[in-house]
Amino acid sequence: MSKTNHPSGAPWRNFYGRFKGKTIRASQHDYLDNDLAPLSPGPISWDENPDRTPLDLAAVFGDREVWLEIGFGGGEHLLHMAETYPDIGLIGCEPFINGVAMLLGKIRKAEVSNLRVHPGDVRDLFDVLPDATVSKVFLNYPDPWPKKRHHRRRFVTPEHLAPLHKVMKPGAELRVATDIPDYVRQTLEQVPRHGFDWLAETPADWREPWADWHSTRYEQKALREGRTPHYLTFRRV
Template sequence: MSNQLSQRPHRNFYGRLKGKALKPSQKAYLSEDLTALSPGAVDWHTNPERVPLDLAGLFDSRPVWLEIGFGGGEHLVHQAESNPDIGIIGAEPYINGVAMLLGKIRKAGVENLAVHPGDARDLFDVLPEASISRAFLLYPDPWPKKRHHRRRFVTPEHLEPLARALKPGSVFRVATDIPDYVRQTLEEVPRAGFEWLAEGPKDWREPWGDWISTRYEQKALRECRTPHYLTFRRKD
């Protein structure tokens, strides 16, 4: 492959990479645990040719789920504990959230997780086609200003590679408390090759049966915003 093709593409990144100072314990989680949990093939320095991830080797041939932007990791660890027969990859560029997740992984003792501490688009570059069985996008950054809507995840730049990575028939769940994010999601996700699985209002007003409320949802409820739970299926 030529140098031009193997070079990392220029991608604007919007949002925080780091917040307040990390606690000593969180620094220890990052230095002691993160490398072993990270799928190394995502790193552009070690895999400039973008050789696809060996998901079968990573998770012992178990089905693989993906959470995009896991925040503090509550939902990711909950799903890993509840589904030991699957493997889950979490992608999150906010290092404070990554440190929080690592602490939860230690406490829970789950071993079916992998962590990509960076941009989900880099992960999409190395996910094999039709390799992911379920995906989650839970309370993503709303980018409320209209001129910033192109920064949202529910745009072709993100949805097209996600659709490529998902198996036909797999489920994509989106949770948000922002009405305009709901509107854009319902417009853009079907265009990327998904169908919305809703037959009535309860299908987007009530959480999924295996749901665990996250800190972002609790904040939305305190501020009197209404959560929406949208379920899509990847078309054949």
């Protein structure tokens, strides 16, 4: 029997990032208390959904395409996409509650209606996303885990890429932005092994951002510190 940490049979999953940082302001507590639940894409946690019933995305987004951003940080890029593409349904996943609170404040001000938020591990979301439903996925400046012994903690590993492939539609697009050369290496090594084609044809295809790209705070920090962003585009096959 596999190791579990929940009476319902939830799998044991190590999580190595941060769930909470500095003190959350009173206004952010307001966002979390009043805005987060209505913006949930549905029952995701084992407590809410012990039978792992797939999310009813049609009930949430109608007949819109569904896009997913994994680890949205402060939400700058995710909100930009929601505003730029009002006919698309977007789900953002972020376990760092401070980043979630920041995004909720931005959503309240922008009054977008096509965005849903999961404040937790994307692997839990993969458990309940129906197969072949996501049309585009963004992985922007993921945790680099620079030490070699920590590379297995990166997103671009079989533990994440196999279920990601399962929930994406055939032909769906995966975008990866990173400023870490070794993360580029591991991405180009692992992602094609899990059913994706790299679409680059010329150096400009990974040196220049996408036409609808919105720079994040992590990219701005990388540029200030002299690191070079890479923009990698894959297609699910």
